Amino acid sequence: MITKNSPIGVLDSGVGGLTTVKELQRLLPKENIIYFGDNKNVPYGNKSQEEIISLTRRMIEFLISQNVKVIGVACNTISTIIDLISDDYDVKIIKVIDPVVDNIRNVLRKEKVGLIATNFTVNSGYYDKMLGDIKVYGKGSGELAAIVDSGKIDRIEVKEIIRTHVNSILEKESVDTVILGCTHYPIVKDIFEECYPEINFINPAFQQAEAMKEYLEEKQWLKEEESKAFKVYTTGDEDKYHTIMGMLQLELPQEIIQYND
Ligand code: DGL
Numbered sequence: 377m378i379t380k381n382s383p384i385g386v387l388d389s390g391v392g393g394l395t396t397v398k399e400l401q402r403l404l405p406k407e408n409i410i411y412f413g414d415n416k417n418v419p420y421g422n423k424s425q426e427e428i429i430s431l432t433r434r435m436i437e438f439l440i441s442q443n444v445k446v447i448g449v450a451c452n453t454i455s456t457i458i459d460l461i462s463d464d465y466d467v468k469i470i471k472v473i474d475p476v477v478d479n480i481r482n483v484l485r486k487e488k489v490g491l492i493a494t495n496f497t498v499n500s501g502y503y504d505k506m507l508g509d510i511k512v513y514g515k516g517s518g519e520l521a522a523i524v525d526s527g528k529i530d531r532i533e534v535k536e537i538i539r540t541h542v543n544s545i546l547e548k549e550s551v552d553t554v555i556l557g558c559t560h561y562p563i564v565k566d567i568f569e570e571c572y573p574e575i576n577f578i579n580p581a582f583q584q585a586e587a588m589k590e591y592l593e594e595k596q597w598l599k600e601e602e603s604k605a606f607k608v609y610t611t612g613d614e615d616k617y618h619t620i621m622g623m624l625q626l627e628l629p630q631e632i633i634q635y636n637d
């Protein structure tokens with residue numbers, strides 16, 4: 377049975393969803409969090425829809441077995457297809473894309489935006505569909521998520537990749553706002569900003585965490601006790617979590633657990 381003390385679940389193909397965990401820790405400091413990163417199979421952005429669905433089901437079913445009260449899909453790639461399977465589960469699933477789209481439409485009120493994301497996300501047209509009249513200039517990257525996920529971030533190499541991608545957006549249209557439409561990218565947001573100080577790079581994790589908070593408030597499921605636990609399950613290598621968590625300045629987990637089928 378779900379109670380206020382049930383944990384919040386967050387999932388991603390790898391370490392990218394930690395950007396959402398960071399915002400959750402800030403907004404909801406009393407909550408228990410269980411994170412699932414499928415690092416063994418990253419990047420999802422170069423896989424087929426069928427593969428992404430089957431890998432995602434495994435993560436959702438694991439989090440449900442941990443009695444989570446809500447699941448944050450902290451992965452843009454998965455968020456583009458999650459509606460195809462979310463009705464199969466009773467738990468509330470909150471995507472990373474829809475809350476940021478609301479913000480761009482209703483708060484920022486942009487007429488055009490750039491989007492840098494995985495090839496799968498860009499090709500899905502999901503942001504374009506959700507943003508309606510707002511023109512989206514997208515560029516997919518086949519390599520950036522995997523480089524960030526490796527935890528071995530060579531700033532010069534990453535700068536080169538960022539410049540190539542963002543320039544290709546700017547060649548199409550001059551935009552002052554670019555959505556970091558892959559949760560791995562805000563981990564290197566400072567490199568984006570160093571390359572393009574005049575552009576506002578949007579990190580959708582903030583709005584996703586807000587949406588999760590609103591849902592829990594509505595259900596009256598906010599945890600009240602102070603004691604809390606943060607656990608990470610990964611199908612990959614736990615060492616990189618220390619590196620990335622250090623970069624994001626996260627509150628560290630009590631445990632990082634190797635997940636095997
Ligand atoms: N973090 C995921 C996203 O937001 C993608 C990384 C991947 O390709 O697996 O799209």
